[in-house]
Amino acid sequence: MKRPIAGLMALSLFVAITGYMPKASAYQVYKCNGKTIKWPSSKIPVRMRSASVSFPSGAWRNALLEAVNSWNRNPSKFSFSLTYNDSSVRRQNGQNEIWFTSDDSLLNGAPARAFLRWRCPNLTEADIVFDNRVSYTTSTSKTLLWPYGGRNRPFQTTAMHELGHASGLRHENRYYNIMGQDWDHIHANASTARAYAGEDASHGSVFLYGVRSPQRQDVAVVHWKRSGSSGEYSTHRRTQMYNSSGSLLSSFTSSGEPVYRVNKGQRVQVEFTYENNGASTQRPRVGFYISTNNLITTFDTKIADVGFTLVRNTPYTAKNSVTIPSNLTPGRYYIGAIVDNNNRIGEIHESNNATYIAIQVN
Ligand SMILES: [Zn+2]
Incomplete structure (x- = not known):
């Protein structure tokens, strides 16, 4: 089923949108008269005001704050501040506001x-509306969420996509990224899945606003990758597993997630997407592990260890060879990847460094 994807409408009383789409770089930005449209430094942090009715104290407010905080870990000078209890929200009032609505003339x-x-080239107002009839959840419990076979659209990924627009980023369809299809741009380890900005949007934010000082570093690994594009949006799917000659292994779905069939002692290639969401090029070690559950930690059994160079530009989806241990009792296991498994990089966010793919060992 094709699901609706988050939209953007960019309006200006002063200029028309141009069709400029840079070809060589990642991310996409807005242009007017050949200039890049962004917030002037005097407006940063950009204050976003949440509506009192839509975001009373509680789960929705907390989820919105979680999305703002996640954006605010980006390596650029850009950040949002979030205020509460705005009792009068509307477009074109000079304030940046966020609210839920069922107004189809807004949502389209x-x-x-x-x-x-x-006002070319400076952003002057950004408003965000969410459709209150969508099956959003603020939960980070994976099994509730669309990308893991659940019934709910993750609110935080959609909020981060819209906040990305509010920071000056356009849709991007060439890479796995939050400015493409947002709901399956997500990091999971064990039962929790959390929204994050990701490498492409972080790179775009640095392009717009420059690197923050002191520098922030962050590397990450996810079990998602780009699968194609749908209009302006990248589409995403789970990373996969292959045999030693590169053919896709057979798999089945269990609890909304793929499980790959492997044999004890089999040499396989395991695919993950690695990201550098920070200021500087990093050369982390990446460890691969066998785990009896989907919580991947360095306490699991390491089966391979490789060196990566991660430049901040676009996400890096890669296959690495590992051997399934021959001493395993047949059953369900997980292959984990941990980036910076020797913890050499001081990161602003250490909880996105590990993820998994399920396997059924014969
Ligand atoms: Zn959008």
Whole structure:
């Protein structure tokens, strides 16, 4: 089933949108008269005001704050601040506001939209609306979420997509990224899945606003990758497993997730997407592990260890060879990847360094 994806409508009383789409670099930004549209430094942090009715104290407010905080770990000088209890929200009032609505004249069929105004080349207003009829959840419990076979659209991924627009980023369809299809741009380890900005959007934010000082570093690994594009959006799917000659291994779905069939002692290739969401090029070690559960830690059994060079540009989806231990009792296991498994990089976010793929060992 094709699901609706988050939309954007960019409006300006002063300029028309141009069709400029840079070809060589990652991310996409807005342009007016050949200039890049962004917030002037005097407006950063950009204050976003949440509506009192839509975001009373509690789960929805906390989820919105979680999305803002996740954006605020980006390596650029850009950040948001979030205020509460705005009792009068509307477009074109000079304030940046966030609210839930069922107004189809605003939503135009999208589950959420961002509205931007600018006075070339400076952004002057960003408003975000969410459709209150969408099956959003604020839960980070994986089994509730669309990307893991659940019934709910993760609110935080959609919020981060719209906040990305509010920071000056356009849709991007060439890479695994939050400005493409947002709901399966997510990091999971064990039963928790959390939204994050990701490498491409972090790179774009640095392009727009420069690197923050002191520098922030962050590397990550996820079991998602780009699968294609749908209009302006990248589409994503789970990373996969292959035999030693590169053919896809057979798999089945269990609890909404793929499980690959492997044999004891088999040499296989395991695929993950590695990201550098930080300021500087990193050369982390990446360890691969066998685990009896989907919580991947360095206490699991290491089966391979390789060196990676991760430049901040676009996410890196790679296959690595590992051998399934021949002493395993047949049954369900997980192959884990841990980036910076020797913990040499001081990171602003250490909880996105490990993820898994399920296997059924024969
Ligand atoms: Zn969008």
